[in-house]
Amino acid sequence: MTELSVSILSADLANLAAETADSMVCGADMVHFDVMDGHFVPNITYGAPVLKCLKKAVPEAFYDVHLMISDPARYAQDFAAAGANLINFHIEAVPNHVGQTIAAVRETGCLVGLTISPSTPPQAVFPYLDELDLVLVMGVEPGFGGQKFIPTTVSRVAAIKAECNRRGVSPRIEVDGGINTETASLCAQAGASVLVMGSAFFKAQDRAALAKQVRAL
Ligand code: DX5
Ligand code: ZN
Numbered sequence: 712m713t714e715l716s717v718s719i720l721s722a723d724l725a726n727l728a729a730e731t732a733d734s735m736v737c738g739a740d741m742v743h744f745d746v747m748d749g750h751f752v753p754n755i756t757y758g759a760p761v762l763k764c765l766k767k768a769v770p771e772a773f774y775d776v777h778l779m780i781s782d783p784a785r786y787a788q789d790f791a792a793a794g795a796n797l798i799n800f801h802i803e804a805v806p807n808h809v810g811q812t813i814a815a816v817r818e819t820g821c822l823v824g825l826t827i828s829p830s831t832p833p834q835a836v837f838p839y840l841d842e843l844d845l846v847l848v849m850g851v852e853p854g855f856g857g858q859k860f861i862p863t864t865v866s867r868v869a870a871i872k873a874e875c876n877r878r879g880v881s882p883r884i885e886v887d888g889g890i891n892t893e894t895a896s897l898c899a900q901a902g903a904s905v906l907v908m909g910s911a912f913f914k915a916q917d918r919a920a921l922a923k924q925v926r927a928l
Contacts, residue, residue, distance in 0.1 A: 713899050713928040716741035716775045716885065718909030720756065720856045727761070728768035734912070738922030741775040743887070743907045744795070745856075748780040751804050752854035759789040766794025773797070775905075777826065777887065779853045780804065784815035791819035799824035799847045799885075802835055813842050824885065828853055829861050833870040843882045845905070846871055850898070851888030857910040860889025865901045872902025892924055899928035 717739040722730035731742055744762055749755040762774065776795040780786060783800035790798055798821045805812045809825070816823045824845035825836055829852060836846050848868050851858040864886060871884055885905035886898040895906045906925055915921040 713895070713903070713926055714740035714883075714905045715922050715925045716743040716905055716907045717912050718743040718745060718856060718887070718907050720745045721909035721913040727765060730913075731765055731769045731772060733918070735769065735772055737918040738926060740773065740926070741797075741905070742769070742772045743909070744774055744776045746776060746778050746780055746790070747854065751781045751801065752779045754854045759786070759793040762790060762795065763793035775799070775885075775907075777847065784808070784812045787816045787819050787821070791821045795821050797822040797824055797845060799826045799845065801826045801828065801853070803828055803831060809839060810842075813839060827867075829864065833867045836871060837874050840875060840878055840880050840882060845883040845885055847885045847887055848903070849888050850886050850890060850894065853888070858889055860891075860894040865897045868898055868901040868903050875902075892921070895925050896928055
């Protein structure tokens, strides 16, 4: 059983509430909310005020917030207050303050996810595995939806899963970027328990059938 987190970055953003509600109706377990600041990544999306409106419009959703921003500790409380259930931040954004940033997110009451970009070795998250609810492994360079999955992601997920097993801990392992039915299956086999889908989900002819297929992995 795999959880599906639908990335609304690929939705019709003029109809965000309706697209989010439809994702839930079609079987999404989570709504993946991609926050980009034009500094940590070369793109800008939306922030806490948009999440707050979305939470009001679709309160039943679990909001999986993915912060691709340079100063996650500074803004974590804003996202928590706006309705985030889980906050992911990038290890590359705060290389010397990972522990403090985990604590700052934990303080907000949200679940804590630590994210690694494709060029960061999976071993970088090992020291923090006991403190995390989730590890988010990027399948593409962060910044844009619709990119091609980087195949080495699969072995990176497997390395993190093996270390979790060795340590007897079980944070969720989530993969984000380039997920379609084929790459979803590879990631699930390697130990991923949450899969993010953006463009593949919103382009699908039958979103409910796709969600069912991914959740059955
Ligand atoms: C990329 C984002 C992803 C992206 C996924 O920086 O973090 O969540 O929207 O989109 P797809 O599934 O199209 O790769
Ligand atoms: Zn994301």
